[in-house]
Structure formats: C-alpha cells, structure tokens
Amino acid sequence: MIANDPLWDIICSEARLTASQEPLMSGFFDAAILSHQSLAQALCFNLSQQLHSSVMSAAAISEVLAEAMDSDDAICDAARTDIRACFDRDPACDNHFMPILYFKGFQALQLYRVAHWLWLQERNHLALCLQSQISEVFAVDIHPGAKIGSGIMIDHASGLVIGETAIVGNDVSILHSVTLGGSGCIKGSRHPTIGNGVMISAGAKILGNVLIGDGVKIGAGSLVLESVPAHVTVAGVPAKIVGTPREASPALEMDQYLSDSS
Incomplete structure (x- = not known):
C-alpha cells in the first residue's frame, strides 16, 4: 500500500456517494471498495471473487494476487493507469470504480498481469x-507469456485472444473480438508487436510476427498479415493503408472513422 494514493481517494469518494444514492447497494460497495485500505486490497478481493472455482478458493487466489502485487509495484501502477484509460476513453465509464467492479476487460487484464508475473517466476x-x-x-484469452504495457483500455473484451509472444505497447485501445495471433508452428516470435497509441477496432485479426507502428488505427474487421508503418490507418481483408x-495516438480518441486526415 502506498501512503498517498489520490486515485484510491477518488474511488472511495465516488463509492460513498453512489452508495448514498442507491442504499440497496451500500453493502456491496462496502464489501467491494470501502472496507479496503488500498487499491491493491480491493483488486485482490474483487478479482478473487470473480475467479474462484471448486478447485481454487477465493482466499487462495487472493493470496496469489497479493503476493504478486506485494512483490512488484508495477502491477498496481499499471492498474491505476488502466483505470484512468477506461475513465478517459470510455464514455460509459462514469466513475473510476466502474472498471474494478464491472468491466471484464479491465478485470481480465489485471489478472493477466498477475499470471505474467507468475510466468516470469517460472x-x-x-x-x-x-x-x-x-x-x-x-x-x-491472454497467454501469460505475452508482454503488455500500461494505459490499456479493453472495451467489451469478449472474444479477445492475445498469443504467447505478442508484445503490446503503452496507451493502446483494443475492442472486442480482436486476435493477436500466431502464424506457423515453429517456436520463437510468432505473434504481433503493437506500438504505442494504437487503436485496434472490433473484430480485427493481426496474425504473425508483424510490427504495427506507433499511432496506427486498424479498422473494424480487418485482417492484418504484414507490418504496418507508424501513423497510418489500415482497413480491409487483407488490410491496406487507407x-x-x-x-497522433488514435487509442486516446477512439474515433472509428477511416477518413484520411488530408
């Protein structure tokens, strides 16, 4: 727990206000947010409640999450940046606590971060x-071997697949049904590398060891099979520069149109 966490203060303030406006949910907000002393504690509780099963209890999962977060401050630092990304880029995100409680893209991403930490620990x-x-x-489905930066917004999230050797930069926005997939069955780098500020629209498939440059916009439903230079828009099957x-960073604006800036 860090001594001064302005984001956590905002989250608690929002939760208190919302609980006062909807008394039926006061117990929920108390258990999920207000009874915890830090963002890390709240994440451990909420994520373990989502993921527990008959073979792995919520308490056991929470212990693993806490171990990872205590060992690597970068996990919670990235979570803070991801929360801000959701709040800034998703018009449906009215409060900073919403990704923690309701957004499965954010929840899955934070659990991936712990799985990645475990992967690095062998x-x-x-x-x-x-x-x-x-x-x-x-x-x-995010392989724990993938490398993903911070400031990531995964909107809706259903059907997202990110393969083992994929690399995703910072400040990237990804919509549902996106695949960062492999090509071939040989070992080694076989998945895409995504630069900073990239927006990957719904249903896009990026396959193979290709490089997507910084500030690229990828149109919905596109099939990307070749590397893409920085700061262009691509769309189609197969994708072409359009x-x-x-x-400069399409991920931050979330503009889905493909029109040329000229």
Missing part, C-alpha cells in the same frame, strides 16, 4: 491455470 502451471480460468470466466489518422 511458476508456469499456476500461470496457465489462471489463464484458463480467466478465459472461462471473462471470454478473454489514410492517416487525425490523431
């Missing part, structure tokens, strides 16, 4: 077990 089977359960509960985004 606790591969527990990491893969978490991956399997995350996929079952959230319909989001313009230039108006924004």
Whole structure:
C-alpha cells in the first residue's frame, strides 16, 4: 500500500456517494471498495471473487494476487493507469470504480498481469491455470507469456485472444473480438508487436510476427498479415493503408472513422 494514493481517494469518494444514492447497494460497495485500505486490497478481493472455482478458493487466489502485487509495484501502477484509460476513453465509464467492479476487460487484464508475473517466476502451471480460468470466466484469452504495457483500455473484451509472444505497447485501445495471433508452428516470435497509441477496432485479426507502428488505427474487421508503418490507418481483408489518422495516438480518441486526415 502506498501512503498517498489520490486515485484510491477518488474511488472511495465516488463509492460513498453512489452508495448514498442507491442504499440497496451500500453493502456491496462496502464489501467491494470501502472496507479496503488500498487499491491493491480491493483488486485482490474483487478479482478473487470473480475467479474462484471448486478447485481454487477465493482466499487462495487472493493470496496469489497479493503476493504478486506485494512483490512488484508495477502491477498496481499499471492498474491505476488502466483505470484512468477506461475513465478517459470510455464514455460509459462514469466513475473510476466502474472498471474494478464491472468491466471484464479491465478485470481480465489485471489478472493477466498477475499470471505474467507468475510466468516470469517460472511458476508456469499456476500461470496457465489462471489463464484458463480467466478465459472461462471473462471470454478473454491472454497467454501469460505475452508482454503488455500500461494505459490499456479493453472495451467489451469478449472474444479477445492475445498469443504467447505478442508484445503490446503503452496507451493502446483494443475492442472486442480482436486476435493477436500466431502464424506457423515453429517456436520463437510468432505473434504481433503493437506500438504505442494504437487503436485496434472490433473484430480485427493481426496474425504473425508483424510490427504495427506507433499511432496506427486498424479498422473494424480487418485482417492484418504484414507490418504496418507508424501513423497510418489500415482497413480491409487483407488490410491496406487507407489514410492517416487525425490523431497522433488514435487509442486516446477512439474515433472509428477511416477518413484520411488530408
């Protein structure tokens, strides 16, 4: 727990106000947010409640999550940046507590971060077990070996697949039914590398060891099989360059149109 966490203060203030406006949910907000001393504690509680099963209790999962967060401050630092990304980019996100409680893309991403920490500790089977359960509960399948930055907004999330050697930069927005998939069956790098500020629209499939440059916008339903230079818009099957985004970082604006800036 950090001594001064302005975001956690905002989350608690929002939860108190919302509980006062909807008394029927006061017990829920108390258990999920207000009874905890830090964002890390609230994440451990809420994520373990989502993921527990008949073979792994919520208490056991919470212990694993706490161990990871205590060992690596970057996990909670990334969660804070992800919460702000949801609040800034998703018009449906009216409060900072909403990703923690309701948004399965955010929830799956934070659990992936713990699975990735386990993967780096060579606790591969527990990491893969978490991956399997995350996929079952959230319909989001992120291999724990993937490398994902911070400031990530995963909107709706259902059907998202990110493979083992995929790399995702910072400040990226990803919509539902996106695949960052492999090509071929040989070992080694076989999944995409996604630059910073990229927006990947719904249903896009990016396959193979290709590089997507910074500030790229990928149109909905596109099939990307080749590397894409920075700051262009691509769309189609197979994807072709169709313009230039108006924004330096399309992920931050979430503009789905494909029109050329010129």
